Amino acid sequence: xxxxxxxxxxxxxxxxxxxxxxxxxxxxxxxxxAGAHVDPSKDFHHRFLYELDYRGQGAPGLxxxxxxxxxxxxxxxxxxxxxxxxSPETTxxxxxxxxxxxxxxxxxxxxxxxxxYEFKAASRDGYGxxxxxxxxxxxxYYDRIESxxxxxxxxxxxxxxxxxxxxPAMPLNCAETIFTAASRSLGWPSTHRRLSQLTRPHNGRxxxxxxGNCVNGCDVGAMFNPIAVTLPPALATGKLEIRTxxxxxxxxxxxxxRAQGVTYIERATKTAVDxxxxxxxxxxxxxxxTRLLLLSEKGGLANSSGLLGHYMMDQVGGGxxxxxxxxxxxxxxxxxxxxxxxxxxxxxxxxxxxTQRKEFIRGYVMNATGGQTEFxxxxxxxxxxxxxxxxxIKSRYxxxxxxxxxxxxxxxxxxxxxELDPEVKDAWGIPVLRIHFTHGDNDYKLIEDFQQRAEELxxxxxxxxxxxxxxxxxxxxxxxxxxxxxxxxxxxxxxxxALSAMEAPRRRRPLGGSIHExxxxxxxxxxxxxxxNSYCQTHDIPNLYVFxxxxxxxxxxxHPTLTMMALAARGCDHLLAKTK
Amino acid sequence: MDLxxxxxxxxxxxxxxxxxxxxxxxxxLKAAGPHDQHYAPPDPxxxxxxxxxxxxxxxxxxxxxxTAILIPTDDTPGAREAKCAHFxxxxxxxxxxxxxxxxxxxxxxxxxxxxTGFHAADAKGRDEIVAAMARPERExxxxxxxxxxxxxxxxxxxxxxxTSRAGMIEALDYRGNSFNVTFPACDHPEHRTV
Numbered sequence: 001x002x003x004x005x006x007x008x009x010x011x012x013x014x015x016x017x018x019x020x021x022x023x024x025x026x027x028x029x030x031x032x033x034a035g036a037h038v039d040p041s042k043d044f045h046h047r048f049l050y051e052l053d054y055r056g057q058g059a060p061g062l063x064x065x066x067x068x069x070x071x072x073x074x075x076x077x078x079x080x081x082x083x084x085x086x087s088p089e090t091t092x093x094x095x096x097x098x099x100x101x102x103x104x105x106x107x108x109x110x111x112x113x114x115x116x117y118e119f120k121a122a123s124r125d126g127y128g129x130x131x132x133x134x135x136x137x138x139x140x141y142y143d144r145i146e147s148x149x150x151x152x153x154x155x156x157x158x159x160x161x162x163x164x165x166x167x168p169a170m171p172l173n174c175a176e177t178i179f180t181a182a183s184r185s186l187g188w189p190s191t192h193r194r195l196s197q198l199t200r201p202h203n204g205r206x207x208x209x210x211x212g213n214c215v216n217g218c219d220v221g222a223m224f225n226p227i228a229v230t231l232p233p234a235l236a237t238g239k240l241e242i243r244t245x246x247x248x249x250x251x252x253x254x255x256x257x258r259a260q261g262v263t264y265i266e267r268a269t270k271t272a273v274d275x276x277x278x279x280x281x282x283x284x285x286x287x288x289x290t291r292l293l294l295l296s297e298k299g300g301l302a303n304s305s306g307l308l309g310h311y312m313m314d315q316v317g318g319g320x321x322x323x324x325x326x327x328x329x330x331x332x333x334x335x336x337x338x339x340x341x342x343x344x345x346x347x348x349x350x351x352x353x354x355t356q357r358k359e360f361i362r363g364y365v366m367n368a369t370g371g372q373t374e375f376x377x378x379x380x381x382x383x384x385x386x387x388x389x390x391x392x393i394k395s396r397y398x399x400x401x402x403x404x405x406x407x408x409x410x411x412x413x414x415x416x417x418x419e420l421d422p423e424v425k426d427a428w429g430i431p432v433l434r435i436h437f438t439h440g441d442n443d444y445k446l447i448e449d450f451q452q453r454a455e456e457l458x459x460x461x462x463x464x465x466x467x468x469x470x471x472x473x474x475x476x477x478x479x480x481x482x483x484x485x486x487x488x489x490x491x492x493x494x495x496x497x498a499l500s501a502m503e504a505p506r507r508r509r510p511l512g513g514s515i516h517e518x519x520x521x522x523x524x525x526x527x528x529x530x531x532x533n534s535y536c537q538t539h540d541i542p543n544l545y546v547f548x549x550x551x552x553x554x555x556x557x558x559h560p561t562l563t564m565m566a567l568a569a570r571g572c573d574h575l576l577a578k579t580k
Numbered sequence: 581m582d583l584x585x586x587x588x589x590x591x592x593x594x595x596x597x598x599x600x601x602x603x604x605x606x607x608x609l610k611a612a613g614p615h616d617q618h619y620a621p622p623d624p625x626x627x628x629x630x631x632x633x634x635x636x637x638x639x640x641x642x643x644x645x646x647t648a649i650l651i652p653t654d655d656t657p658g659a660r661e662a663k664c665a666h667f668x669x670x671x672x673x674x675x676x677x678x679x680x681x682x683x684x685x686x687x688x689x690x691x692x693x694x695x696t697g698f699h700a701a702d703a704k705g706r707d708e709i710v711a712a713m714a715r716p717e718r719e720x721x722x723x724x725x726x727x728x729x730x731x732x733x734x735x736x737x738x739x740x741x742x743t744s745r746a747g748m749i750e751a752l753d754y755r756g757n758s759f760n761v762t763f764p765a766c767d768h769p770e771h772r773t774v
Binding site for chain 2: 047055173182375393
């Protein structure tokens with residue numbers, strides 16, 4: 001049997017980056033992807049809702065089976081084939097994809113650097129554990145990734161929101177301009193959302209054409225995803241072999257405490273196949289990585305610390321305000337949602353002694369946008385009917401406005417964990433994860449504070465609050481988004497309306513998530529305190545690396561993908577140094 | 581953004597290197613021209629010859645009339661042109677085996693609507709019935725036994741209309757889902773202050 005230099009399990013943001021780094025350095029790499037091959041030129045098209053049988057909602061059977069919409073369900077996961085279970089108190093919903101490229105095919109593209117106030121938060125406020133890396137360790141990797149993938153953004157010189165290597169920022173629409181003015185008049189920082197979305201041609205890829213279809217798969221590769229950005233150069237080396245429809249079941253151990261390879265099951269034939277490699281990299285998404293470690297040895301592989309599976313986190317979602325900006329009412333139609341962007345208001349609390357709050361620790365990032373959207377979700381909430389009602393809908397349609405929570409830091413707690421379900425198996429007979437996940441008091445207080453600030457911003461902008469969905473189309477929880485669900489569940493996907501969200505903390509209704517799961521194999525300096533070292537190499541098994549959000553000892557308040565990729569890039573450098 | 585010849589050539593070279601480039605670039609070039617509604621493809625006619633399957637003829641005719649009162653044809657198309665009643669019937673008939681709750685809800689709604697006399701009423705009478713049904717929406721304390729019917733039809737009718745070409749493009753002039761060379765920045769100085 002051929003022994004590859006490296007096996008990479010998963011083809012998402014981290015797996016794709018690792019494949020590119022390692023093959024460019026001459027390694028023979030086998031990439032195993034559980035999902036199907038995706039071809040943007042065939043699979044991604046601009047389609048209006050009226051061109052779809054179910055106007056985006058999906059056929060009744062498909063809606064139950066997939067978490068996506070009628071446009072993008074094929075790049076989501078089949079929940080029937082891939083179940084997971086939860087403890088009775090858990091309301092968490094695990095958003096997943098299984099296809100070449102993974103979740104980056106429909107991600108929100110937010111590309112933010114974490115700062116030392118996040119990496120070293122425990123030293124500042126005493127909660128949890130510091131990361132085993134600092135911003136200085138991460139900066140070269142942030143630089144490398146941003147330079148390659150292309151990130152649009154504006155330079156702000158904010159210590160809590162470090163600048164990167166940016167392409168020109170995307171222009172602001174009218175609602176975003178008004179919210180920027182409102183934010184600054186409140187003394188809050190504000191900037192363009194930083195997105196892996198090209199504002200000019202970059203590394204052979206065209207600029208964004210502002211169609212607004214990002215969450216349905218970019219047809220030209222103007223937003224970052226592995227199939228457009230990292231896998232083509234990796235394949236061009238001739239050193240990368242990709243096997244899709246290959247469901248990895250476990251890591252196989254060999255002699256001298258080294259991983260020998262993995263066993264995968266062919267999706268269609270259900271045949272088990274063994275493949276060997278000198279190095280094994282798990283990059284199958286955070287919780288899937290941990291599931292594989294749990295599957296690979298009784299008690300969990302690389303689990304001498306006993307902490308594998310523990311400290312599961314996801315940035316806290318939910319809350320927000322929706323309504324209209326009267327300044328924009330009755331204006332002309334404009335392309336407002338074509339970039340699927342908005343403004344970012346970085347966290348400005350608990351970043352130093354001066355901004356410290358007594359009520360809670362850590363913070364959150366706010367986003368705001370507005371204007372025309374594909375579908376006026378508010379319409380049925382406007383009283384009346386007839387021609388006057390139609391005119392009112394059109395008048396408000398261009399004046400829509402939203403402030404939403406981009407992700408609040410969730411505190412790590414050991415009792416939030418994943419384990420193998422003793423009974424339930426997936427379509428290939430592999431035990432599934434059982435998730436135990438609840439929010440703590442600080443999480444609720446953060447969302448309570450966010451809600452107050454969001455309303456303050458909205459009022460300052462002159463907005464009129466209306467009940468209705470908070471997240472705009474294309475964003476988590478919004479219509480057409482991967483995690484969209486009919487409202488009323490009170491958890492993610494059915495995110496609470498502005499009014500219900502305001503009541504939520506008092507009633508302690510379940511909070512939402514952000515599809516930013518992390519933890520469960522945290523990094524540590526001391527092997528007794530974590531599963532991975534600062535290079536995402538397992539403490540216990542020297543040729544086994546885990547790339548994803550697993551290493552995070554805390555969530556921070558930034559979108560995590562860039563940091564996951566930077567950790568993967570740093571891990572690849574470490575691995576390559578070991579091969580010399 | 582001014583597109584110089586050199587820039588066009590460079591963009592062309594980049595785009596042509598991609599799979600599906602010719603389709604994409606053809607559409608993109610069209611988008612560089614003056615904006616009109618032609619970028620939105622015509623209605624594919626999914627409901628053109630649709631025969632109602634869920635509602636009987638009388639209920640369907642009543643539903644179609646009701647949706648047209650809520651979203652009438654005026655200077656832009658209304659629910660009738662958008663075939664909103666057809667779409668609602670399509671959704672409900674597709675729900676067989678998956679969502680009997682919604683189907684039961686709509687059967688109950690049509691029964692309640694019939695009991696208001698809507699089915700048998702003339703146009704003026706129907707307008708009066710809808711006005712009475714809708715009153716609780718605006719008047720605190722007002723009630724009507726068929727208010728839930730009004731809300732149910734309004735909600736689904738709004739979705740059916742504004743996701744149709746008639747509603748999305750002709751009534752609202754939606755600009756997205758298109759190929760654009762640049763993103764239009766806010767050009768209103770008055771928006772820069774609050």
